Amino acid sequence: MEILEDLSIPEGKRVLVYKDTLIVSDIHLGYESEAELEGAFLPRVQLKHALQDIRDAVNSHGIRRLVIAGDLKHKFEALTWQERVEIEKFVNTIYSYGVKDVVLVRGNHDTFIKGLLANLNVRIVDDILELDNNIAITHGHILLDEEILSRYKLLVMGHEHPVAAVKMGGASVSRFPVFLLMPLDCCDTRLLVMPALGVYQSGNPISYERSGYLSPIIKKYGKPELSQLYVSDSGMTIEMPEMRYLRDYLVA
Secondary structure, eight states: OEEETTEEOOTTOSOEEETTEEEEOOOOBTHHHHHHHTTOOOOSOHHHHHHHHHHHHHHHHTOOEEEEOSOSBOOSSOOOHHHHHHHHHHHHHHHHTTOOEEEEEOOTTOOSOHHHHHHTTEEEESSEEESSSSEEEEOSSSOOOHHHHTTOSEEEEOSSOEEEEEEEETTEEEEEEEEEEEEBSSSSOEEEEOOOSSTTOOOEEOOSSGGGOSOHHHHHHBOGGGOEEEEEETTEEEEEEEGGGOTTTBOO
């Protein structure tokens, strides 16, 4: 589904395609080993599912560059053994698909990996990556000032793991990963907030209030009620109305 010129969501996927660039966010490799420390033994599928979604997009869209919009790994305080092994396998597999360039826009979880990624020929960008004069990518955990925001028509970000909690009748509520296309009150720039690619990052229900978000950009400048929603899951991508028209249907 095309959102803007040259920018689309492949059907049912949590990724973006911009020309020959694939954009993903919040893979959180190594999450399973951290969950084990808390007594939750999860199948180690984050890596497998991320590679499958990326391979599908590469094969379908002629992708030459992969940009990760932050949080390639999960643990804040260290680089774990599982993270190191899976990052190496992830990057080497991406290059085996024919991708020529891998870039990480650093997220708040992407600690202790500078040397590892340098050895894997992955470029790390702090704060913001400009794709062209109209579009840029950030993770979302750092506040950008109005002068920087106003340079672009669109700023793609992650960090939030947005999901729509939809009332299904009675007390039943279903959760769907969503893309949020959100205007800002400081400039004509819009944010495009991506859902997490990691299958265990179940997401944070979207809110009508700025204060309900993690990103300082949204907290200061966002207009959530005017956000356009795109649900992308289970092989389908559906454009929904702006949030302000969904109050009777969303648990937010």
